[in-house]
Amino acid sequence: QPYPNVGRPATAKEIKAWDIDVRPDFKGLPPGSGSVAKGTEVWEAKCASCHGVFGESNEVFAPLVGGTTKEDIASGRVARLTDPSFPGRTTLMKLSTLSTLWDYIHRAMPWTQPKSLTPDEVYSVTAYLLNLGGVVPDDFVLSQQNMAEVQKRLPNRNGMRTDHGLWPGKSPGNGGKPDVQATACMKDCGPEPQLASFLPEHARNAHGNLAEQNRAVGAQHGADTTRPAGA
Amino acid sequence: QPYPNVGRPATAKEIKAWDIDVRPDFKGLPPGSGSVAKGTEVWEAKCASCHGVFGESNEVFAPLVGGTTKEDIASGRVARLTDPSFPGRTTLMKLSTLSTLWDYIHRAMPWTQPKSLTPDEVYSVTAYLLNLGGVVPDDFVLSQQNMAEVQKRLPNRNGMRTDHGLWPGKSPGNGGKPDVQATACMKDCGPEPQLASFLPEHARNAHGNLAEQNRAVGAQHGADTTRPAGA
Amino acid sequence: PRALATANPVDPQGGDPNILELPEHSRGLGQPVATDGYGKPSKYEANVQRRQSPGLTQTTQASVSFAPLQSLFGIVTPSGLHFERHHQGWWDIDPSKHRLMINGSDERLLKKPMVFTLDELMRLPSVSRFHFIECGANTGMEWGNVAVPTCQYSHGMLSCSEFTGVPLKLLFDMAGVDYKKARYVLGEGADGSSMTRTLPMELVESGEVLVAYGQNGEMLRPENGYPLRLVVPGVQGVSWVKYLRRIEVGDQPYGAKDEVLHYIDLMPDGRHRQYTSIQECKSVVTTPSGGQVLLDKGFYNITGLAWSGRGKIKRVDVSVDGGRNWRSARLETPVLSKCLTRFNLDWVWDGKPALIQSRAMDETGYVQPSYRQLRAVRGTRSIYHNNAIQTWLVQESGEVKNVQLAG
Amino acid sequence: PRALATANPVDPQGGDPNILELPEHSRGLGQPVATDGYGKPSKYEANVQRRQSPGLTQTTQASVSFAPLQSLFGIVTPSGLHFERHHQGWWDIDPSKHRLMINGSDERLLKKPMVFTLDELMRLPSVSRFHFIECGANTGMEWGNVAVPTCQYSHGMLSCSEFTGVPLKLLFDMAGVDYKKARYVLGEGADGSSMTRTLPMELVESGEVLVAYGQNGEMLRPENGYPLRLVVPGVQGVSWVKYLRRIEVGDQPYGAKDEVLHYIDLMPDGRHRQYTSIQECKSVVTTPSGGQVLLDKGFYNITGLAWSGRGKIKRVDVSVDGGRNWRSARLETPVLSKCLTRFNLDWVWDGKPALIQSRAMDETGYVQPSYRQLRAVRGTRSIYHNNAIQTWLVQESGEVKNVQLAG
Numbered sequence A, B: 001q002p003y004p005n006v007g008r009p010a011t012a013k014e015i016k017a018w019d020i021d022v023r024p025d026f027k028g029l030p031p032g033s034g035s036v037a038k039g040t041e042v043w044e045a046k047c048a049s050c051h052g053v054f055g056e057s058n059e060v061f062a063p064l065v066g067g068t069t070k071e072d073i074a075s076g077r078v079a080r081l082t083d084p085s086f087p088g089r090t091t092l093m094k095l096s097t098l099s100t101l102w103d104y105i106h107r108a109m110p111w112t113q114p115k116s117l118t119p120d121e122v123y124s125v126t127a128y129l130l131n132l133g134g135v136v137p138d139d140f141v142l143s144q145q146n147m148a149e150v151q152k153r154l155p156n157r158n159g160m161r162t163d164h165g166l167w168p169g170k171s172p173g174n175g176g177k178p179d180v181q182a183t184a185c186m187k188d189c190g191p192e193p194q195l196a197s198f199l200p201e202h203a204r205n206a207h208g209n210l211a212e213q214n215r216a217v218g219a220q221h222g223a224d225t226t227r228p229a230g231a
Numbered sequence C, D: 001p002r003a004l005a006t007a008n009p010v011d012p013q014g015g016d017p018n019i020l021e022l023p024e025h026s027r028g029l030g031q032p033v034a035t036d037g038y039g040k041p042s043k044y045e046a047n048v049q050r051r052q053s054p055g056l057t058q059t060t061q062a063s064v065s066f067a068p069l070q071s072l073f074g075i076v077t078p079s080g081l082h083f084e085r086h087h088q089g090w091w092d093i094d095p096s097k098h099r100l101m102i103n104g105s106d107e108r109l110l111k112k113p114m115v116f117t118l119d120e121l122m123r124l125p126s127v128s129r130f131h132f133i134e135c136g137a138n139t140g141m142e143w144g145n146v147a148v149p150t151c152q153y154s155h156g157m158l159s160c161s162e163f164t165g166v167p168l169k170l171l172f173d174m175a176g177v178d179y180k181k182a183r184y185v186l187g188e189g190a191d192g193s194s195m196t197r198t199l200p201m202e203l204v205e206s207g208e209v210l211v212a213y214g215q216n217g218e219m220l221r222p223e224n225g226y227p228l229r230l231v232v233p234g235v236q237g238v239s240w241v242k243y244l245r246r247i248e249v250g251d252q253p254y255g256a257k258d259e260v261l262h263y264i265d266l267m268p269d270g271r272h273r274q275y276t277s278i279q280e281c282k283s284v285v286t287t288p289s290g291g292q293v294l295l296d297k298g299f300y301n302i303t304g305l306a307w308s309g310r311g312k313i314k315r316v317d318v319s320v321d322g323g324r325n326w327r328s329a330r331l332e333t334p335v336l337s338k339c340l341t342r343f344n345l346d347w348v349w350d351g352k353p354a355l356i357q358s359r360a361m362d363e364t365g366y367v368q369p370s371y372r373q374l375r376a377v378r379g380t381r382s383i384y385h386n387n388a389i390q391t392w393l394v395q396e397s398g399e400v401k402n403v404q405l406a407g
């Protein structure tokens, strides 16, 4: 005991109170269940005000559902993610592990009253959202027992890659090998530079008057964006 | 010109406005003069309220005069500085260069209206203080011309040493050689420790309640000094 | 340049009234010591603030405020200007009631689950280290095209502090972690979102991951996780769990919300990269930068910041012609691992348009890529981990614009 | 030890209510980003303040406030807690009206007297460096005997920041200084006291002296000289002239008030040492330290600060038996020249009285002296430059007392 009198054992009750994480293999998932019907009630009472009745609202956040198809459920890849012109990405378009949705709603929602839902309520709203996305039928009852089955129907369950170099451990990933290789050319490099993108004049003051966002003294002052450029 | 368009020449008027320092060789001393009598007036009007009529007050600061003798004026060393039991040190006991007194009063006094005195007023209060210390007679008129003469009568003009290692340049001083040599003994060093000094119990709360001067959490908390030690 | 020049011309026979007429502060008595037991910046610095980017988020509690990099010096970010990212708002938690729990996903992985108070954690051996923290979404708005005017908004989810805390490894040793089996670590916050993120055990074993309470000499600020947060050098900010209440060791990654629904990088093939965490080598010129105006031709000090999640910065090159020619900048010391490095370079502006860029290289030899190089691999929809070279256009008027170059 | 122990004992069948009953912040929505555009410490940190020492000065504008070293971590001093020393009060000066003049005591010494605005100075090449600043009078009250209860009052005229500014040498080069003749430099402030101090040209030539505007990433605080101050690494704080308005080069020292009447060190022979400026190697244990109470027996991290005006810290030794036996402490990196260095050492307190000391050594080989060694040379009336080894007595009650040892 190199650090006498510092710290103490956690009690079983304490661990139970705080160890709420649910892993992709569903370790940590508490017993319980909830139907789509019950989920509709919970949703309308506690969630719809922010996320919209059908989880479609982007008033406070991106929509939770939408953008997935039957084909996606079969393939486990959301086809629309390959379309650069598709505007937003819903939660269901990205969700690859069902545990994630359950865990997050359980720990963090409703936003203003996190951790107020019972496990059964979490099962039920999760079922509701999955039903909206066509993942489970209207009469479905989601439970600790069948989560793993439903996982197999998630539209984007095969949508993740870990074959990259940005994970700071051995696995998953390629162990840290960068994907982009640049060189440090010093003279007469690349093509003659040509402007491709800049803010349009009408956005000049969109972030407020930049004169007021720079120190009053300095090598450079802030531009007065309440006046047109060059004025 | 390695830094184009940065900075500009100072004008003669600008240098005159700001270059107010007076050196020990009296370079920088402006023309002018002032009598002890005039100094008495200035003193009583502008200085006495803080420093006392005879510069004796230690209400807002240590006394300006006192502690010097005729013998000191002769020797240029203030004898009382060798007496460890002599309580305070007045300005005149320490003053080794007359320029310093003139320069300081001119730039910084009166405390609440610095730089408000004319050179003649500075000459006169300086004369007044010197007279209080017996350095110049009652009818003395201090002036740009005779400052160097008066310097030769300063009680502590020979009271400074520069033969030390704490000046970060070549001269004055010994070039940086430390005066105190310790060694880094690691085992069974020195004598058995014995307490020589600590705060008396009655001073326990003299700096306020130390419980309120330490963070509320931490390896150590602050002692509640409103209660007796050990209580 | 516009007639804003401040070279302060004066009549050689006269002078600047700011010199000739002594200011009030040269002629009066100022304010007492300890006027503020905890001081604040000058009132003339009021423009130097962290700010939200209008329209970026629909709520203010699940949102971001950006650090004003264009006004900062050196490498230390004043704690009052540290960027903010909250998911369910920030709290000022009573530290005497805060607890840290260490547990295992099951008993095989950790012998003795433990609970610590702040008083106890602060008794343990501590280390103090300078590190940058960058949000994985920093510069995320600019993947496709220019979206924001200044480096506050383009790069301001970046800060750097001296952190003090206990190496997590030490707590794991106390709790008897089985390092063979427990290769993953979960950090969890105490706020409403109870943010969770997975870390690889390798990072903990390196000794770099800290359970931190100190930031820039004082306690963490409430906005930054007071009284406890994880410090995970080189890794994106979301993993530096704030209001840290619990750390669990496990034998597989946890698939947290911010590992499955966010902080995943959409590739051109329609799949997302998951568990992207390292902040690769990157740099930005902070002055001159977008939204600023050069007041005059002549000499300027080009300055900026470089950093790498893989170690130390080795070199920073600066171009004023849009990447055709480069000069190496002076690096301020100390150059520290996984820490901001300040660079400076002399420049005489001739009044003609200039395209200013910086390009950093880290000790692994990795070179910061151009937008062309980055997009060739990752497309434009990643949101996260945009470490492309930034371009600022100095116009003839002296005004600086955020631009991106073709091809 | 007193029954203050916080080891947080709980019923193994139950648990800590702070865990079992989820706190409000785990169950609600917190505050928005940018609630404070410039943030502040937690309300629970209100005890961490700079403070005056009662009775030390008769005025509050010519006075000192001390930094709360006992509550700080690492080496960076939060700017809001930086110690203060004013002679005629502090000011918040409008930087757009502030000017810096460089001139010579006569024309032989400098070709071109110059004036700079802040806008101009900030265009010049800058450097950023970490340095400590210590008042020459720090620990001055303790020359003869113990006078104050805590390290805030005994050692708190000490702070450390990252400073950014222009090397003074560069300005001198611009002005055409004759380095052969001009061997002395005068700095002058713009406040009421218009503080002046002489520096040797050698220090300027070393490149270390800065005309600084930046401190810890932002502008200097008003209490610390906003908008300009001298940074004179290794030298006592009084030479770091604040509100800097003018720098003159000359061919002899200037005998300023604070070189003739103060910041002179009275030796046993009745003469004063003049132009004492270097802050010699020194250290202090900041926890545990005077006025604190150890809550329990067991493990503690002894931590403190070491610094030297002559360069880098090489080693710090710690004793818990009043200087009989010593162990070398861990030095936090980076160890920088003329900068604070944080040290840490493991200690298990057995509940018996302990006398804690630290002793620093710098790269020149100089060893911090004991009171006995220091007084043998300088007596007890120096006021300035007390760098003796500090002793803290941990009593059986857990309460720590400031003490001095005999002989």
Ligand code: HEC
Pocket: A042, A043, A046, A047, A048, A049, A050, A051, A060, A061, A064, A090, A091, A101, A104, A105, A109, A110, A111, A112, A117, A125, C059, C062, C087, C088, C193, C257, C261, C262
């Ligand atoms: C008061 C507003 C509000 C209410 C009520 C609310 N939410 Fe949310 N929800 C949010 C916000 C804001 C976020 C984004 C939080 C963030 O950025 O971390 C969010 C995020 C989510 C997400 C994650 C989406 C993603 O892709 O990251 C899910 C799932 C969710 N909410 C489900 C629910 C459910 C289920 C309920 C009701 C039980 C609910 N919400 C109630 C505001 C609300």
Ligand code: HEC
Pocket: B042, B043, B046, B047, B048, B049, B050, B051, B060, B061, B064, B090, B091, B101, B104, B105, B109, B110, B111, B112, B117, B125, D059, D062, D087, D088, D193, D257, D261, D262
């Ligand atoms: C309102 C109060 C006040 C008035 C009026 C005032 N002084 Fe002072 N004086 C002070 C204080 C306070 C100090 C110490 C300043 C410091 O610590 O830097 C001081 C310091 C001095 C010193 C330096 C003493 C030393 O040893 O450092 C001299 C000399 C002096 N005053 C002379 C004068 C003269 C001459 C006048 C009038 C022309 C004057 N004072 C008016 C308050 C005052």
Ligand SMILES: [Ca+2]
Pocket: A005, D005, D007, D296, D297
């Ligand atoms: Ca105990």
Ligand SMILES: [Ca+2]
Pocket: B005, C005, C007, C296, C297
């Ligand atoms: Ca010009």
Ligand SMILES: [Ca+2]
Pocket: A019, A020, A021, A028, C104, C105, C248
């Ligand atoms: Ca778990």
Ligand SMILES: [Ca+2]
Pocket: C085, C134, C135, C136, C137, C236, C237, C238, C239
């Ligand atoms: Ca982040």
Ligand SMILES: [Ca+2]
Pocket: B019, B020, B021, B028, D104, D105, D248
């Ligand atoms: Ca002069």
Ligand SMILES: [Ca+2]
Pocket: D085, D134, D135, D136, D137, D236, D237, D238, D239
């Ligand atoms: Ca000082």
Ligand SMILES: [Co+2]
Pocket: A216, A217, A218, A221, C006, D096, D119
């Ligand atoms: Co200006």
Ligand SMILES: [Co+2]
Pocket: B216, B217, B218, B221, C096, C119, D006
């Ligand atoms: Co406590």
